[in-house]
Amino acid sequence: MRGVEWLAAAAVDPRSCAWQWDHGEGIALLEAGRFWDVLSVPDRLGLLTLDLLWRPGAPVPGPTLVDTAAGRVGFFLPPDPSGGWAGSGLRYATKGAWVAVPPPYRPARFLEWLVPPDGTGALHSPGALEGALRQATGSLTVLAPLCGR
Template identity: 45%
Template sequence: MTRAAVAWLAAAAPEPRAVRLEWERNPFQTQLLPAGKLWDVLLVPGRIGYPAFDVLARRVDSPGPVLADLGGTRTGFFVPPGTADRWAGTDARGAGRGTWIVVPCPGRAPGGTRWLVPPDGRGSLNDPILLDQALHEAAAMLAAGDKRQ
C-alpha cells in the first residue's frame, strides 16, 4: 500500500520519479508537492479539524487522506481538484492550483507533518459535501461546549 501511495502522491509532482527516489533514499524527508492536479487540500484549524475528522470517520468507512501538523494547529483534508476554488467555509483555507503542500512519505512520521489517514494509492479523496457537513457538526459541538463554560 505504501508503494502505491508514494506513486500516487509523486504523480502530482513535475518530476514524479525524482520524488519517489528522494523518498526511497530518505523516507523521513518531506516533499513539496503541487496541489490542484490530483487533489486540493482544505486546511482548517486543528481545534475544528480534529473533531471534524472524528465526525467524518464515523460517517464513512474509509476517509480520504488527512494530514495534521505535529502541534495540532492545522488539519488538511485531501479533496477533489477544483474544490479549493469553490470552498466558502469560514476558517478554512484552500490549497489548489498554483499552491504547494508539504507532504510526508506515507507510512513515515518525519516530525512536523503526519498522516491521520495516509493515501490509499488508488486516488481516494474526501467527499467535499460530507466534509462540509462534518465541519458544521464539529463547529456546532464546539459552540455548544463554549456555551456550557
C-alpha cells in the same frame, strides 16, 4: 507502495520526490490542483471533523494530514478551481499552491498522515466533509464557553 506512487505522481519529478522522502528531509513539496486540493483547518476543528467522518458503515475518510507545528489538519479533496470553501480559519490550496507532505509510510518532522493515501485515488467527499465541518463547528461553539475559549 501504491500510496507512494499515487502521491508522488503529483510531483514535477516523481522519482526525485520519492528520493527526497527516502534520503532528504523526508518532506516533498507537491502542487495542488491537478489530482487533489487541500482544505486546511485549525487542528481542534479538523480532529473533531475527522472523528465525525469515521462512522460505522461509511466509507473510510480520504487522505488527511496533520501539521503539528502549525496546528492544522489538511483534508485532500477532488480539485475544485472555484475554491468554494470559505470560513474563519479555513485555507484552501488549489492550482498554483504547494503543499508539504511526508511519505505515506511514515511521519516527517511535524507532518504526519492521520489517514494516508491508499493509492486508489480515493479522496474526501466534499459534501460529507462540509457536513462534518458544520457539525464540528457547532459542537466547538457550544463547548467553547465551557472550555474557557
